[in-house]
Amino acid sequence: MAPKARVTRPETRLVLTSATLLFTELLLIRWIPAQLVYVGFFNNFVLIASFLGIGVGILLSRRRPDVGPWVGSIPLLALVALVFSNQLNAWIPVQRGEVFLGFSEGRQVEVDVAVLGGVVLLVTAAMAGFALPLGPLLASMPPLRAYSFDILGSIAGVAGFAALSALDTPPLVWFALLAALLLVQTERRRPTLATALGFAALGAVIGLAVLDQVRGDLYSPYYRITVYTPENGAQAIAVNGIPHQAMWPVAQRNPTMEPYYDEVYKLLPGKRFDRALIIGAGSGTDTAVALSHDVGSVRAVEIDPEIQRIGVARHPDQPYADPRVAVTIDDGRNFLRRTTDRFDLVIFAQTDSLTLVTTTANLRLESFLFTEEAFAAARDHLAPGGVFVLYNYYREQWLVDRYSRMLDDVFGRPPLIRSFPGHAVASVVIASGQPVAAIDPAPSGWSRPSAATVAAAPRPTTDDWPLPYLRDPGVKPQYVVALTLLLVFALVLVAGSARYARVPAGSFSLHFFVLGAAFLLLETRSLVTFSLLFGTTWYVNALVIAAILASVLLAIAVQSRWRAPRAFSYAGLFGTLALAFLLPPAALLVDPPALRYLLASAIAFAPIFFANLVFTGSFRETPEADAAFASNILGAMCGGVLEYAALVIGYQDLVLVVAALYVLAWLFARTRWLADRALAT
Structure with a gap:
């Protein structure tokens, strides 16, 4: 017989249980990849493990309906400890046909398969523990009634985590709310050893979250953000442990400053840009460079509000305080769709979410920015004589060739390309538009890809296949192996759980x-x-x-x-x-x-x-x-x-x-x- 809980109505308990499960699922999907970079490369493995754990928890509850959800906090503690002890911010070696933006290949390490396997195992165990009350509750009332309260709880879990994301709260708040949800579901009876272990584990999780909070990282709706000062003296931002952008004082022109910021202005020295659009404005360096070249006005679009706020507070040039700058917090593609303005200069400024895209079906923040349809939208927002520029550390020639082919399709002529192979990792500027098309021959340092190069480039990315960093359609063999092992693990675990629960x-x-x-x-x-x-x-x-x-x-x-x-x-x-x-x-x-x-x-x-x-x-x-x-x-x-x-x-x-x-x-x-x-x- 199940013990009496603090909340006695089965409908209320079902809502609480479902809310806890979905809240925890979102918490783990959001938190783990922010701490362990390479888990984000297997992004939906955490989702798959969550589903597996819930299913196993329902099966096990037939044998142990007396066990409360707090037992899930024991594997949760092991999971949190595993994540913190392996918080290496490690990099995956890039293989042919894939690109990862945001690291130096000299800092690569192999994927720690044991850690990834441990994450999957412990996520499954934690979710199974939290799901133990779900089976008896579903069986305690008519199926449709039970399902309706389950969905109400799921909506509450989504709403709760969305609210915390909107408030830029840190993981300490997330884990504290999870503890509160579990506490409400605790049985009214004398604590057993298992109960005491569960609550001790939950307390330890909160303690580790407090230690994490002391590090001073910020959490936006998308990233774990670290602000630091490297040896070159410029304040820098790392996201999920990956160096992301630096806040350079433009007047200093530090030799380690990325070389691509000024190139479009050097390419067209006599042209004045009255109105510029910068998508991916970040902490403000691109905007500061534009202002230094006497651009009349700048519309700075940035998707992450926390990164933009850091730029407001810390950028030495204070570009966002300039009256010529207007800021929009939005997805770049959505802004292009909404605005009716035209610009003399449109820049896609390092618009990448620093994530490897090879075999995950999940979208990245920039997925719909690097498609032919998006390039056409940028073209359509150019004023007569306008210029479109994108730059980044592309690293792979096939990716530059892909973008060249897409811009050739959109603008009717291959773009001009400027590469800097000797600057850390090769950085590239790609420029298109009527003034660029009219330049012939290409200036010193610039080149225009040949018709043969464009024709041989990988297939363009589209709104239906928005995977710019994947060279060819397909699933890499290592992912097929990992998914196969995961399915075998699931089959064995489900069969064993069903056997144990009879x-x-x-x-x-x-x-x-x-x-x-x-x-x-x-x-x-x-x-x-x-x-x-x-x-x-x-x-x-x-x-x-x-x-x-x-x-x-x-x-x-x-x-x-x-x-x-x-x-x-x-x-x-x-x-x-x-x-x-x-x-x-x-x-x-x-x-x-x-x-x-x-x-x-x-x-x-x-x-x-x-x-x-x-x-x-x-x-x-x-x-x-x-x-x-x-x-x-x-x-x-x-x-x-x-x-x-x-x-x-x-x-x-x-x-x-x-x-x-x-x-x-x-x-x-x-x-x-x-x-x-x-x-x-």
């Missing part, structure tokens, strides 16, 4: 498993759509997740009041999936924004609504809500693996994969295999 194989539902995988991919596609249409920002993602959960609640309400026939639910689902496939996100780039939002919501959320009609219709009929939910969560874990298909086929064709999975789910619902016998009858 859960018969007949309780497992292939129907709910496939529904979980399909819905995870459908959610991914919705996030991609809204990121393209409204910006790749944390608040857009939070709003989309909340809207998805709200559509789930709507589907539950419909199923509770009107039992939607299975044929109606599937017909609506496949019809809206067909519409989503025939109308890609680019077709929804219309104005005004309110109309764009309504169209995008209808196209993106209609399949989600019908998918949840399918799920809730089946969930209402299941005799074992906890086993069905566990099957669904484990399926979502496999959906996280299937996300990698986007690296090969693009995001639009994920709709076809989703449709195929729902066909498979429909077939399983008509069979008499395992737990799906109840659905077939």
Whole structure:
């Protein structure tokens, strides 16, 4: 018999449990890669491990319904200790066909596979512990009622973490709120040794978070930010432990200052730029350089508000205090879509999020800035005689060739390129526009790629395949191996947990498993759509997740009041999936924004609504809500693996994969295999 908790109503306890699980999942996804750089290269491994842990926790609760969620704090302590003890800010060796921006190749170390494996194992164990109350709570009330309170808790967890992100709170606050959520769920009984160990572990986690806070790092919605002063004397910013940008006093012209800031002004010495747009303005050095060259006005666009605030407070030239400068905190692509202004100079100023992009389906902050459609948007915002410039430490010639090919497609002539191979790591300036196209021959130090070079360049990146740092579509062999090992680990763990909990194989539902995988991919596609249409920002993602959960609640309400026939639910689902496939996100780039939002919501959320009609219709009929939910969560874990298909086929064709999975789910619902016998009858 389960012990009496401080909160006795099962509905309230279910909301608290679900809120704790989603809050913890978001916390770990946000915190771990900020401490261990290379875990971010396997970004959705933490997500997959979270799903696996929740599914295993539901299974184990059948054998141990008396164990409270605080037991999850023991592996959480081990996880936090592992992260802090291996906080190396290490670098992955770059392999052919991939690029990582933000480090010197001389500082590379091999990926610590043991640490990554330990992270996956401990995330799984912690989430399993926190999920132990979920199974009994799901089984304690009618399935649809239980599911509705589970979704309410999930919305609360998303809202809570989004609020903390908006307030730029540090991890100490995140872990303290997690402790409060666990404390509320504590049983009213005399503490056992296991309880004492759980609370001691939780106290130790808070203690480690306090020590982390003492270091003085700042946390924006995107990064762990460290401000430091290197040997060259200029204050610098590191994000997630990676050197990111320096705040140079422009007048000093330090020899170690990046050489590319001035090049466009040297290329066109007689040209005056009355209006400039700088996307990726950061802490202000690009803006300060523009002002030093007598640019009339600067629109500085930066996605990270904390980095911009650091520039306001600490940049020696105080560029953001200049009345010629106007600041916008926004995603660069979204700004280009919203503004009607035209500029004499548009600069993409080191717009990278310092993350390796090879085989993760998750978007980066700059994903939709380096596509042909984005370059065309920049071109369309140039005034007559305007110039478009991008610069960075590109390191790989194929990446420079790719951008050259894309700019040739957009502007009608290959760009001029200026390289600095002798300056630390090779930095490159790429310039296009009518004045640049008219320069012939190329000035000393500059070059224009030949037609053969442009033709042989890797395929352009597009809004459907926004992966600029991946040379060719595909999944690297080392990731295939890692994902295979992860799936084998999951299979062994689920089988062992089911055996320990005496859960018969007949309780497992292939129907709910496939529904979980399909819905995870459908959610991914919705996030991609809204990121393209409204910006790749944390608040857009939070709003989309909340809207998805709200559509789930709507589907539950419909199923509770009107039992939607299975044929109606599937017909609506496949019809809206067909519409989503025939109308890609680019077709929804219309104005005004309110109309764009309504169209995008209808196209993106209609399949989600019908998918949840399918799920809730089946969930209402299941005799074992906890086993069905566990099957669904484990399926979502496999959906996280299937996300990698986007690296090969693009995001639009994920709709076809989703449709195929729902066909498979429909077939399983008509069979008499395992737990799906109840659905077939």
